Amino acid sequence: PRPRAxxxxxxxxxxxxxxxxxxxRELAAVLREAEVPTxxxxxxFAEAATLGDTVAVMAEGRLVQHGGAADLAxxxxxxxxxxxxxxxxxxxxxxxxxEGLTLVDLDGGGAITSVDRATGPVVASVFPWEIALEPxxxxxxxxxxxRLAVEVASVTALGSRVRVGLDGPQPxxxxxxxxxARALGLAPGRTVVAxxxxxxxxxxxx
Numbered sequence: 001p002r003p004r005a006x007x008x009x010x011x012x013x014x015x016x017x018x019x020x021x022x023x024x025r026e027l028a029a030v031l032r033e034a035e036v037p038t039x040x041x042x043x044x045f046a047e048a049a050t051l052g053d054t055v056a057v058m059a060e061g062r063l064v065q066h067g068g069a070a071d072l073a074x075x076x077x078x079x080x081x082x083x084x085x086x087x088x089x090x091x092x093x094x095x096x097x098x099e100g101l102t103l104v105d106l107d108g109g110g111a112i113t114s115v116d117r118a119t120g121p122v123v124a125s126v127f128p129w130e131i132a133l134e135p136x137x138x139x140x141x142x143x144x145x146x147r148l149a150v151e152v153a154s155v156t157a158l159g160s161r162v163r164v165g166l167d168g169p170q171p172x173x174x175x176x177x178x179x180x181a182r183a184l185g186l187a188p189g190r191t192v193v194a195x196x197x198x199x200x201x202x203x204x205x206x
Contacts, residue, residue: 006038012047024050045069045085057081073127076204082125087202089125090170094118094203101145101198108169112146114201121206130200131174133164133184134193144195148172152190155181162186166194 011027012020028051031038042048048055049069056066057080065077069085076082079089092106094114101113104124112124136149150172154165162181166172172194176186184192 003036006034006036007041008038009041010043011040012042012044020047027051057084074202076125076202078204079123079125079206082123082202082204085125087125087127088131088172089123090172091121091123091206094120094122102203104201104203106169110148110169112148112201113198114203115199116201116203118203118205123204123206125202125204126196126200128163128173128175131172131194131196133174133176133180133186134195135184136191136193143197145198146201147193147195150192150194152186152188152192154188155186166192168194 012023015023024047031051040048040051045055052069054066055069055072057064057072059078059080065072065081072081073085073087076085076087079091082089090104090106090112092104092112094102094104096117096119097103097113100115102116102118104112104114104122106112114124132144148168150166150168152164153167153171156163156165157178158175160178161175162178164174164176164181164186166174174194184190186192
């Protein structure tokens with residue numbers, strides 16, 4: 001008999017990353033064809049975004065946010081949700097600045113800007129692929145208003161991309177092309193500048 005609903009509890013958790021990616025695509029096709037309401041439990045945002053029409057985030061037994069995956073990524077209501085979506089999470093205190101921008105004095109030192117309006121304690125989030133890395137002696141290019149001097153903590157190759165762990169006022173991570181990583185000579189201990197746009201900095205009251 002055709003089920004009226006499905007509950008899938010971490011169906012892909014035991015698979016390696018390569019197999020999981022292929023299985024996720026296959027499962028998405030099966031669910032679309034079956035047209036059966038499905039509740040999928042996962043700790044992986046990419047999996048939830050690929051397989052679900054609506055994503056509901058639970059924390060400590062409580063529903064904290066639900067909506068489309070793009071909405072959660074663009075407007076997380078808390079540091080927990082921002083972290084779940086894969087964003088870098090920074091804490092600080094916001095104050096209104098010039099040109100319609102908000103200045104955030106980061107805990108631990110340094111400051112960043114955002115186009116979001118906020119005052120008081122906030123959580124700022126930015127995705128690793130929105131962060132560019134520049135040499136420390138460069139004048140910087142483009143329209144990125146946010147620039148923090150950081151030290152490379154780790155370099156992990158991910159095919160044509162490289163994930164770079166960074167130590168600064170607070171830990172960060174950037175995702176750059178392999179070509180950029182080679183050009184910058186990225187290695188643990190190297191000092192670089194992490195740069196990203198004010199529009200990429202999402203603010204949430206903490």
